[in-house]
Amino acid sequence: MEYYCIVYKPFNVLSQFTSGDGKQTLADYFEVPNDVYSAGRLDYDSEGLLVLTNDKKLNHQLLNPSFAHEREYWVQVDGAITDEAMHDLQMGVDINVDGKMYRTKKCKVAPFKTAPVVPDRNPPIRFRKNIPTSWIKMILTEGKNRQVRKMTAAVGFPTLRLIRYRIEKCSIDALQPGEMRILTSGEAYHFLFNGKNDPLKVNK
Incomplete structure (x- = not known):
């Protein structure tokens, strides 16, 4: 039976269900069938949206760079x-x-006029009174290893916190770290492969 869900991966959690070195994994937060895995990854020190599925077709389309998903x-x-x-x-x-x-x-890159409302991170970003921070929105259609962090470092502004907010029309708007939402097959394919210019919010 095909299974689809989206989850909000917390900070310092591996994008997999097993670990050989004692780090927290998805299994510490989410209970899914044994044949379900993450379609793509987020770095251990990044947060946000992951798609979990056992649908090989969806997994292939989501990871194939020729589809250039936002x-x-x-x-x-x-x-x-x-x-x-x-x-x-x-x-x-x-x-x-x-x-x-x-x-x-x-x-696509744009600044946030005011800091976005995001869940507290544990542990929090180290506060330095005399050094400001900025929030920006970046929309990419590719996903090289640690790409966003490498990009901001290349222009002289190292990344402090990184949250994947959405893939195509599928977002974490209604989720908190460690929460999940199960999708139907129709919802998964609609949110991920249709309507590129009109992101929808996914409600719990």
Whole structure:
């Protein structure tokens, strides 16, 4: 039986159900059938949306770069980010991928006028009174290893906190870290593969 759900992966949790070194995994938060795995990954130190499924077709379409699915990230960076830095991010920057330099594809970048309302992180970001931070929204259509972190570092604003907010029309709007929502097959394919220009909010 095909199974679909979205989850909000907490900070410092592996995007898998087993660990050989004692780190927390998805199994510490979510109970799913044994043949269900994450379609794609988030870094251990990143948070946000993961799709869990045993549907091989959906998994293939979601991970195949030729489909260029939008992935929206909310990124807190170290320092007051400049317009120039955001422009450079949009146009593409050079990052190291598997020992080779790679030019990132053009993407969409915009500042948050006020910090977004997001769940508290445990442990929290270290507060430094005299050094500001900024929140930006980045919408990518590719997903190289630790790409967002490498990109913001390349323009001089290291990432402090990284949350994947949505993939296509599927978002974590109504979820808290450690929560999940089961989807029907129709919902999963609609949210992930249709209506690129009109992101819907997923309600619990």
